[in-house]
Amino acid sequence: MPERDGCIKFIKISVVYFVIGVVLGYYMSVAHAYNLTGVHVHINLLGWTSMTLAGILYTLFPKTEASILGKVHFWLHNIGLPLMMLGLFFLLQGNNSLELLIPVGATMVLIAVILFAINILKNLKKEDVQALFNK
Template identity: 60%
Template sequence: MGIRFIKISVIYFVIGACIGLFMSMTHSFALTPVHVHINLLGWTSMTLAGIIYYLFPSIADNKLAKTHFWLHNVSLPVMMLGLTFVVYGNASFIPVTAVGGSVLVLAIIIFSINVLFYLRKTDSA
């Protein structure tokens, strides 16, 4: 699970970097919120989760970890696509952004429950 998180986080890193490059080339920074969220919730958070799952394999091999992975990776693109439309003035995508964001928060809560309730001192790799 840890390796899966780290590998997918690199994809988000590339996407975030490409958005940043696009904004600097066009001198249009409307996508800054999308750029920041992809880098923080895609690259950084998922890399850290991957490292935690790698270091503590006992919490990586359960339903909570799998649920975290899928909810995070379905909701983040939904939220980012919605946010892209919203920042370009299409307010009808606010509910899409809100649903994606809400599911993403649920994924983060599931990750937190997994760490807080199931990680033990003796679990390290």
């Protein structure tokens, strides 16, 4: 059986995003600092939820994980999201010195998500799904 590092990386990094999102949410509620809601929401949705679901899909359907699209998706997503969140964090604090990171990171995440969609549409076949349920 081939190594399944890609799906493991997706799931493990999603848990890191989950912890960051929950810690940020905790800080926001304790400090009543709700100006960071945009960062909190994006980390939880694009980090925790999306990455977990991608990892599960890549686990269930190995052809999608093995594709170069899966590897590019991982790196673009995990470089773009922190860049975007760093820029947004500073912007929401009233400092626009890193504002350029928002569109750069967002573009990387957008491309990553489009590549993920292409990967699933191209590499996931009906017989892959049927084989999953016939095990």
